[in-house]
Amino acid sequence: MIDLKTQNKWNRFSFGYDLMVAKGAERRWMPTKKNVFSKMEKDKKILFMALGTGLDIVLFPPNLDITAIDISPKMLGHAEDRIAAYEGDLKALVMDVHDLEFEDNSFDQVFTACTFCSVPDPINGLKSLKRILKPGGELHMFEHMGSIHFPMNVMMKAMSPLSSLIGPAMDRDTVGNVKKSGFKIVRVENIYMDVVRTISAIAE
Amino acid sequence: MEDRLYFLLGDYVTCILSGAIVGVFSAWFFDPSWGMMSAMLVGMVLGMIVGLIFPGGFCLHYFGLFELMVPLMLTTMMVGMVVSMIATMNPVSSSFAALIGAVIGIFCLRLTYRWNKKISGVVPEYGDINCD
Numbered sequence: 001m002i003d004l005k006t007q008n009k010w011n012r013f014s015f016g017y018d019l020m021v022a023k024g025a026e027r028r029w030m031p032t033k034k035n036v037f038s039k040m041e042k043d044k045k046i047l048f049m050a051l052g053t054g055l056d057i058v059l060f061p062p063n064l065d066i067t068a069i070d071i072s073p074k075m076l077g078h079a080e081d082r083i084a085a086y087e088g089d090l091k092a093l094v095m096d097v098h099d100l101e102f103e104d105n106s107f108d109q110v111f112t113a114c115t116f117c118s119v120p121d122p123i124n125g126l127k128s129l130k131r132i133l134k135p136g137g138e139l140h141m142f143e144h145m146g147s148i149h150f151p152m153n154v155m156m157k158a159m160s161p162l163s164s165l166i167g168p169a170m171d172r173d174t175v176g177n178v179k180k181s182g183f184k185i186v187r188v189e190n191i192y193m194d195v196v197r198t199i200s201a202i203a204e
Numbered sequence: 205m206e207d208r209l210y211f212l213l214g215d216y217v218t219c220i221l222s223g224a225i226v227g228v229f230s231a232w233f234f235d236p237s238w239g240m241m242s243a244m245l246v247g248m249v250l251g252m253i254v255g256l257i258f259p260g261g262f263c264l265h266y267f268g269l270f271e272l273m274v275p276l277m278l279t280t281m282m283v284g285m286v287v288s289m290i291a292t293m294n295p296v297s298s299s300f301a302a303l304i305g306a307v308i309g310i311f312c313l314r315l316t317y318r319w320n321k322k323i324s325g326v327v328p329e330y331g332d333i334n335c336d
Contacts, residue, residue, distance in 0.1 A: 025269035155277050188327040195270045
């Protein structure tokens with residue numbers, strides 16, 4: 001069942017989301033995101049989680065078979081032109097990560113980008129992703145999370161209750177959550193300090 | 205470390221400008237009637253709030269998010285603390301407060317660049333297994 005509270009939140013933000021989203025961050029992170037998405041492989045079933053208004057589609061390699069999900073139908077409505085412009089097979093579905101409607105072991109790769117800062121129950125969300133991944137399937141994430149370093153950890157903890165109201169939490173332990181959900185982490189790279197990171201993990 | 209000119213300029217402009225603005229604000233807000241410790245604590249919090257609203261909000265939109273937020277928060281906290289502390293001893297002119305703020309802004313930015321250089325890259329405890 002879809003989490004209506006979260007869905008309504010993102011439906012509200014869908015209007016003007018592209019204007020509100022930090023252009024600087026998108027431009028700054030573009031090379032790293034492109035590098036993460038370059039791991040998408042042909043002839044593999046790929047799930048992209050939280051497509052939003054489709055800002056990342058332009059960074060996907062062409063000619064792939066990608067299924068994308070998002071909790072907000074209005075967000076996906078704004079993504080229609082970008083989905084149509086993708087040179088490959090890109091299907092977008094309204095779905096909640098906590099309650100994925102896919103069969104077990106049905107995907108080879110899952111990709112996320114700045115998603116698990118906003119998922120209400122990240123460990124259950126990650127467990128759902130593990131369920132739909134084939135054994136040995138890959139999870140590739142580009143995420144921001146809380147820091148272990150002072151004073152960043154204090155600042156982010158202090159800001160998180162406020163930032164969660166309008167969007168993402170700032171103090172998530174996403175690497176720890178990936179481990180707790182049963183994935184085997186194979187690579188973590190700090191992109192900016194230990195706040196912006198890429199994570200690669202395998203469903204065992 | 206960031207090597208794209210657009211973002212480098214953005215980082216410096218943000219930290220210098222926010223440091224100067226918080227400096228001027230703190231010089232105006234605090235005076236010798238404040239106790240030093242209370243002024244420093246209030247200065248830190250007010251500095252962060254003022255710096256994150258203006259010019260932080262504008263600069264964060266165009267130049268980056270966490271890459272700017274971290275030096276920006278450090279800058280505004282430190283400037284708020286330092287200028288408020290000085291202002292409790294003697295009145296501080298706006299131009300001097302702006303100068304202190306700008307210098308602290310550059311210092312905090314350079315500090316975060318060095319810090320980032322030290323800890324960015326592959327995290328060794330997870331190894332670097334190619335899962336392709």
